[in-house]
Amino acid sequence: RSPRATAAMRGARTAAVALLCAAGGSSADLVGTLSGAFKGVGEGRVATVACCGASKLGGAPLLSTSQSCQRVEVVPGATALALVCGEDVAEHSIALASSDVVLLELRQSDLEADGPHGMAQLAPLLQRSLPLRGLKPQKKLLVLAVQQDDEPVPKKQLEAFAFAALDRVWAGLRMPDGKPIPLADVFETSLALIPVGAGADKATAALAARFRDAARPDYLFRQGAWSTPADKALSTLTAVGQADHVPGETAYAASDALLAYHSAQVAERAAKSFAKGLAALRKASEASPLPDFGERLAALVADTMAKFDSDAQALQNGLAQNSPTTGAARAALLAQLARGAAPTCRRQLALLQLSTRDKFMQKLQALKPSLEVEKELRTMIFQAAKAFETSAKAALPHPVSLSYKFEKRAVVNSMSEAARAQIELWRIQGLYLPLHGFKTPVDIGVHWLTPKFLGADSRYDAVSPRDRPKYRPRAKPMRIRPVDGYKAYLKDPKDMVFDAKMPS
Secondary structure, eight states, rough: OOOHHHHHHOOOOOOEEEEEOOOOOHHHHHHHHHHHHHHHTEEEEEEEEESSSSSSGGGOOOOSSSSSSEEEEESSSSSSSEEEEEOOHHHHHHHHHSSSEEEEEHHHHHHHHTTTGGGGGGGGHHHHGGGGGGGGGGGGOOOEEEEEOOOOHHHHHHHHHHHHHHHHHTTTOGGGOOOOOOOOGGGEEEEEEEOOHHHHHHHHHHHHHHHHOOSSTTTTTTTGGOEEEHHHHHHHHHHHHSSSOOOOOOOOHHHHHHHHHHHHHHHHHHHHHHHHHHHHHHHHSSSSOTHHHHHHHHHHHHHHHHHHHHHHHHOOOOOSSSOOHHHHHHHHHHHHHHHHHHHHHHHHHHEEEEEEEHHHHHHHOOOOOOTHHHHHHHHHHHHHHHHHHHHHHSSSSSSSOOOOOHHHHHHHHHHHHHHHHHHHHHHHHHHHSSSOOOOOOOOOOOOOTTTTTOOOOTTTTOTTOOOOOOOOOOOOOOOOOSSSOOOOOOOOOGGGSSOOOOOO
């Protein structure tokens, strides 16, 4: 460790951030280990940050320097970080009750779907930590770190989703002693976006710097904000760990228990009736997409819920009036119907993909090359995507809350690739040449041409002052005596006989 980090651990006017991330072990062990980390801070200030949602995303918290979530991890720096990991609801509630900042990590798709991995994961933690709010009533900072999808949504729209989901979670909590507590008195909410791809590391580093770099203007703990002295944080943590914050058992009347049992039976019968109708609908939509699939599924859900409401009303008339038990059973039945219909809806989306691409390919084969053919192809892809989106929305009625973004992106990519391949084929065949954005091939040959590249013509090559004289000896020197010895040049004797005839 650097001397600066060592001094921070000894408490030389530094703040420590205790990050309580939900993951394994008993709450007593967590309190003991965290107390030791607080004592190591000395007289510095402690900003306790409860990190939630990292385990849902399959990794370590954003502020951690380790690849995995360790039980206790101290990160040196300008602000010492004590990272603490656990996984049960008891440790989550201790972290929330004793925290100054809550860091919630979640995906954009989970936030939009408003499912169990979205803002709803805070519900059991808040419910258990609410009775402990008197031990640390100060307002907390809630930082939402949202990991964006391939199709990012504007930040203002995500903030609207997040704040609406948080309001729904808060409205569903049971307040201690029945006294309402305004959400604005408990949390100040901030949203941080983590993009997909190359910008993820930069955004993560910027978020971590808000917790660690005291020189930044957006440093969270400037002038003691969202923090407490270490000794006070230690006493608060000890009080929270010793408090009996688990709600006691609630006594229910016998009529409520009987109504809950019969409501479950009614819901089970309704679910079986829905399963039969869904099987018939699935069989009818196996080969090709049904134009009225969404209407038939919505009617099936409505009939099932009407049957449950009728039977549940008869139960309430006989046992109890306006009991919340049947309302809970109805909500559970509606969620069960949505889960049961999801595979059939996914199959319908896959068939819509095939149908959309087949129709596009038929139009593509009939299309003739022209000067504006690329513009026509883009229009065809846009119209096909809009038609798929309209059909997908119609195929997903309430309460099925599935997203068709992946299916739409896949079919658009497939149509775009087919369009590009057809354009390349036309260019190879010489039927199409784009007007813009193309490169014309050019063959360049370089030749060095001189005035006399074949040599000089002696008839016109006069002697100039720059020419150097050249001498080439042609005659052999005269020999006055033999230098190679005498050689006899003898011939065949027969050639020496004169046999020519004399003319007469």
